[in-house]
Amino acid sequence: MEFLEYNTDRKQLIIPEYGRHIHKMIAQINEIENRDERNKMAKAIIGVMGNLNPHLRDVPDFQHKLWDQLFIMSNFKLDVDSPFDKPEEEVLKARPERIPYPRSNQKYRFYGNNINEMISVAKEWENGEMKDGLVYTIANHMKKCFLNWNKDTVEDSLIFEHLNELSNGTLKVNEALLPLTESSEFLKARSKHGNGPRSNTHSAKNRNRNNKRGRY
Numbered sequence: 001m002e003f004l005e006y007n008t009d010r011k012q013l014i015i016p017e018y019g020r021h022i023h024k025m026i027a028q029i030n031e032i033e034n035r036d037e038r039n040k041m042a043k044a045i046i047g048v049m050g051n052l053n054p055h056l057r058d059v060p061d062f063q064h065k066l067w068d069q070l071f072i073m074s075n076f077k078l079d080v081d082s083p084f085d086k087p088e089e090e091v092l093k094a095r096p097e098r099i100p101y102p103r104s105n106q107k108y109r110f111y112g113n114n115i116n117e118m119i120s121v122a123k124e125w126e127n128g129e130m131k132d133g134l135v136y137t138i139a140n141h142m143k144k145c146f147l148n149w150n151k152d153t154v155e156d157s158l159i160f161e162h163l164n165e166l167s168n169g170t171l172k173v174n175e176a177l178l179p180l181t182e183s184s185e186f187l188k189a190r191s192k193h194g195n196g197p198r199s200n201t202h203s204a205k206n207r208n209r210n211n212k213r214g215r216y
Contacts, residue, residue: 035079110149132174132176
């Protein structure tokens with residue numbers, strides 16, 4: 001009488017997508033002493049693996065991927081002739097460097113971190129039309145961000161005050177380029193893209209239509 005074998009008691013699969021039979025076939029290749037026979041069996045297994053994705057099996061890059069996965073499922077112990085370079089175990093198992101979590105102590109968070117970077121770039125530019133245009137664009141973008149997260153209107157003087165504070169008094173909008181874009185234009189664009197306050201007109205029409213319907 002054969003006892004049931006549970007997957008929890010079996011060896012863990014390296015690439016589960018290929019199933020346990022593919023892993024067993026690869027394990028059997030390692031036991032073959034004849035190298036020519038191992039090469040023949042390896043190509044046969046590559047063909048079976050490719051049959052799982054028949055529309056990709058003849059693509060060169062996909063063939064490279066299959067051979068890499070073949071070596072990976074053999075725990076890099078398989079010794080066969082591959083048409084591609086054998087993947088390095090140390091490279092695949094190496095952990096990526098830890099990415100530091102960005103920390104910002106920005107006072108006006110609704111402007112976003114990009115504003116600080118833009119201001120830093122503008123501070124390094126030489127005075128001229130290009131810098132004036134950049135500073136004006138920064139102030140305009142600050143106004144847009146302010147309206148997205150705060151009130152429905154804002155005075156330009158408040159934006160200039162914040163710009164002066166964030167740039168440590170080094171940036172000022174050229175008066176010849178003023179005024180900034182009207183708040184109504186930003187709000188109109190916001191409503192157009194579905195970010196603004198919803199109108200009650202559509203709801204009122206639905207209510208009137210429902211009221212006119214008879215009750216049954």
